[in-house]
Amino acid sequence: xxxxxxxxxxxxxxxxxxxxxxSLFKALGxxxxxxxxxxxxxxxxxxxxxxxxxxVFGSGDTAASRIVAVGDVAVLDGxxxxxxxxxxxxxxxxxxxxxxxxxxxxxxxxxxxxxxxxPSATNSTSGAIAEGRLASLIDDVNVEVLxxxxxxxxxxxxxxxxxxGGSLRPIQYLAPGIxxxxxxxxxxxxxAGTIVDWKRDKLLRRLRLTxxxxxxxxxxxxxxxxVVAVGQTAIFLAVAALGFGLRxxxxxxxxxxxxxxxxxxxxxxxxxIGGIAQTSPAAAxxxxxxxxxxxxxxxxxxxxxxxxxxxQAISYLSPMRYLNEALQSVVVYGEPPSAVLPxxxxxxxxxxxxxxxxxxxxxxxxx
Amino acid sequence: xxxxxxxxxxxxxxxxxxxxxxxxVDGVSFRVERGEFFGILGPNGAGKTTTLEIVExxxxxxxxxxxxxxxSPWPHSPExxxxxxxxxxxxxxxxxxTAREQIETFAELYGxxxxxxxxxxxxxxxxxxxxxxxxxxxxxxxxxxxxACALVGDPELxxxxxxxxxxxxxxxxxxxxxxRSINAEGRTVVLTTHYMEEAEALCDRVxxxxxxxxxxxxxxxxxxxxxxxxxxxxxxxxxxSGERVQELAAGEPVAADEAAVVFETRxxxxxxxxxASDGALExxxxxxxxxxxxxxxxxxxxxxx
Numbered sequence: 001x002x003x004x005x006x007x008x009x010x011x012x013x014x015x016x017x018x019x020x021x022x023s024l025f026k027a028l029g030x031x032x033x034x035x036x037x038x039x040x041x042x043x044x045x046x047x048x049x050x051x052x053x054x055x056v057f058g059s060g061d062t063a064a065s066r067i068v069a070v071g072d073v074a075v076l077d078g079x080x081x082x083x084x085x086x087x088x089x090x091x092x093x094x095x096x097x098x099x100x101x102x103x104x105x106x107x108x109x110x111x112x113x114x115x116x117x118x119p120s121a122t123n124s125t126s127g128a129i130a131e132g133r134l135a136s137l138i139d140d141v142n143v144e145v146l147x148x149x150x151x152x153x154x155x156x157x158x159x160x161x162x163x164x165g166g167s168l169r170p171i172q173y174l175a176p177g178i179x180x181x182x183x184x185x186x187x188x189x190x191x192a193g194t195i196v197d198w199k200r201d202k203l204l205r206r207l208r209l210t211x212x213x214x215x216x217x218x219x220x221x222x223x224x225x226x227v228v229a230v231g232q233t234a235i236f237l238a239v240a241a242l243g244f245g246l247r248x249x250x251x252x253x254x255x256x257x258x259x260x261x262x263x264x265x266x267x268x269x270x271x272x273i274g275g276i277a278q279t280s281p282a283a284a285x286x287x288x289x290x291x292x293x294x295x296x297x298x299x300x301x302x303x304x305x306x307x308x309x310x311x312q313a314i315s316y317l318s319p320m321r322y323l324n325e326a327l328q329s330v331v332v333y334g335e336p337p338s339a340v341l342p343x344x345x346x347x348x349x350x351x352x353x354x355x356x357x358x359x360x361x362x363x364x365x366x367x
Numbered sequence: 368x369x370x371x372x373x374x375x376x377x378x379x380x381x382x383x384x385x386x387x388x389x390x391x392v393d394g395v396s397f398r399v400e401r402g403e404f405f406g407i408l409g410p411n412g413a414g415k416t417t418t419l420e421i422v423e424x425x426x427x428x429x430x431x432x433x434x435x436x437x438x439s440p441w442p443h444s445p446e447x448x449x450x451x452x453x454x455x456x457x458x459x460x461x462x463x464x465t466a467r468e469q470i471e472t473f474a475e476l477y478g479x480x481x482x483x484x485x486x487x488x489x490x491x492x493x494x495x496x497x498x499x500x501x502x503x504x505x506x507x508x509x510x511x512x513x514x515a516c517a518l519v520g521d522p523e524l525x526x527x528x529x530x531x532x533x534x535x536x537x538x539x540x541x542x543x544x545x546x547r548s549i550n551a552e553g554r555t556v557v558l559t560t561h562y563m564e565e566a567e568a569l570c571d572r573v574x575x576x577x578x579x580x581x582x583x584x585x586x587x588x589x590x591x592x593x594x595x596x597x598x599x600x601x602x603x604x605x606x607x608s609g610e611r612v613q614e615l616a617a618g619e620p621v622a623a624d625e626a627a628v629v630f631e632t633r634x635x636x637x638x639x640x641x642x643a644s645d646g647a648l649e650x651x652x653x654x655x656x657x658x659x660x661x662x663x664x665x666x667x668x669x670x671x672x
Contacts, residue, residue, distance in 0.1 A: 019475060019478075020475065020476050022475075023471075023472050023475035023476060024472070024476075026472070027461045027464060027468065027472040028461065030461075030463065030464060030468065031461055031462045031463040031464060034463035035462065035463055197462065200457070201457055201458065201459050201460065201462075202455050202456075202457040202459045203459040203460065203461065205425055205455060205459065206453065206455055206459035207459075207476070208424075208425060208443065209423055209424070209425065209448055209451060209453040210448055210473065210476040210477060210520075211445035211446075211448050211449040211476060211477060211478070211520075212445075212476045213443060213445070214443070365426070
């Protein structure tokens with residue numbers, strides 16, 4: 001008899017535990033959706049960065065070089081229109097003014113056998129690209145002339161093949177990079193902001209006095225963040241694929257467990273920040289202080305391989321680096337999950353260590 | 368049957384880096400019977416909230432014991448918390464939810480129905496504001512919603528921590544009616560307040576707390592009676608001659624200035640009859656001792672609520 005009652009009670013408690021979880025999940029999820037600032041910071045802001053950076057980095061290296069020809073420049077006659085857009089200027093001063101205004105990448109003057117190149121200093125990258133292309137165009141013309149003079153003399157030919165499964169277009173590092181950054185800001189800001197809110201409004205304290213356990217509540221809160229992260233991933237990859245032509249690999253689905261693991265690591269960082277900060281502005285400021293440098297050293301905005309060595313060295317300390325690398329391998333290069341096990345290991349270890357630190361340093365009395 | 372609350376010798380010291388050790392609760396014991404309306408009265412910083420938080424099970428005391436409805440509030444047990452209703456000083460709400468969503472969420476946590484949630488919203492007069500977001504409610508409305516959330520689980524024991532602080536007088540009176548009706552339904556109510564007149568108007572018994580200790584516990588009437596203080600009778604000056612004033616005072620203290628004459632008497636009936644027959648009732652006021660005098664008497668300090 002008494003056993004029966006005990007069983008009934010356990011069953012009821014368990015069922016109400018599940019129901020409590022659902023109602024808390026619903027309440028917190030609703031709150032998240034209605035919070036416009038959350039939607040802005042976790043979805044719109046990173047998307048804006050992706051669009052902006054993809055457009056900035058997307059132009060320049062792939063577009064045709066804009067050349068201003070001063071007078072008659074014979075060497076440009078055989079130029080490939082995919083590589084060069086040629087306009088003409090009346091004199092050198094006019095051409096140089098165009099360079100200064102950023103309207104051209106290089107000016108060219110041909111004086112008999114001398115071709116004088118003025119690469120743009122305003123946009124030095126495009127200037128250097130234009131200079132290189134012009135030099136190789138002149139070499140081609142020279143080779144043609146010399147071959148005609150000495151037929152049968154062998155000349156070296158260059159053939160350029162694409163490595164890394166194709167050229168690295170900006171969207172291929174930007175999509176995983178910005179996704180990793182977006183997941184980081186929603187995790188760090190979300191956890192830190194929530195904890196500061198709880199310090200102010202004592203919601204957690206109130207909930208501790210209901211039949212629902214704190215664990216249920218924290219579980220529901222973390223679940224909301226994980227669902228948000230999966231939503232972010234879907235939106236970002238969809239925009240990258242549909243808007244910027246990113247080809248998604250067959251392993252793309254594996255981005256979901258990666259993002260979930262990353263979110264746990266970033267939530268833990270947010271808990272540490274939330275424990276230190278006393279006000280919302282302080283929490284936001286500290287979160288920025290952590291996520292912005294982390295994004296810059298982790299290759300979120302710019303390929304790590306092209307970054308200075310000291311940046312690459314620091315990047316090993318950043319969980320975003322591992323998330324970014326793993327996402328790029330799986331989503332862009334189509335490598336199987338087994339190829340990113342080291343990254344998964346680092347992320348998991350990072351999440352565990354920071355979670356332990358936050359657990360040990362957190363002052364529950366303040367909530 | 369167990370008492371609603373039994374507290375023995377609670378102690379809690381906070382150690383701040385700058386402030387040093389502060390004895391927030393310093394040997395507090397009291398007992399609240401079922402069905403009682405019990406008040407903890409004291410100025411800000413007296414230790415009321417810390418005491419309440421320990422009793423509720425939110426904080427662990429350094430030493431001492433607490434029994435709520437016959438069991439310890441620690442560790443957390445759904446069986447016990449399901450029988451408690453709590454309103455905290457800060458309005459603890461889920462952000463961006465409407466009043467209805469708020470109370471329905473709490474209803475689900477307590478295993479109560481949506482009908483019960485709607486009923487509670489109605490009870491506290493918020494039925495018309497059910498679809499308003501919590502942050503848009505006025506201070507008084509938020510306090511009432513918070514009390515509705517405390518009641519939704521049909522609790523036996525209700526804790527209210529300064530529910531009327533920062534409310535205007537009208538909103539405060541409305542809440543008093545609500546609190547009376549909660550107690551009238553048979554629920555035990557524990558109220559902390561720093562308003563004398565609130566404790567006097569609502570509580571069956573009041574514990575006067577100051578500097579972490581409970582200085583005295585009694586009913587408001589019992590306190591005043593025990594104080595054995597004289598009644599102060601005031602009339603406007605110029606109606607009585609100086610000789611007559613002394614005569615009426617009959618050796619008891621009396622003070623007179625240009626505006627008023629104040630008698631302190633232990634026989635107010637005799638004095639008032641005499642004043643009436645003299646026709647000197649202009650500007651009459653009669654003031655018996657109240658909790659303010661009790662506080663002064665018990666703590667030796669002026670009330671600075």
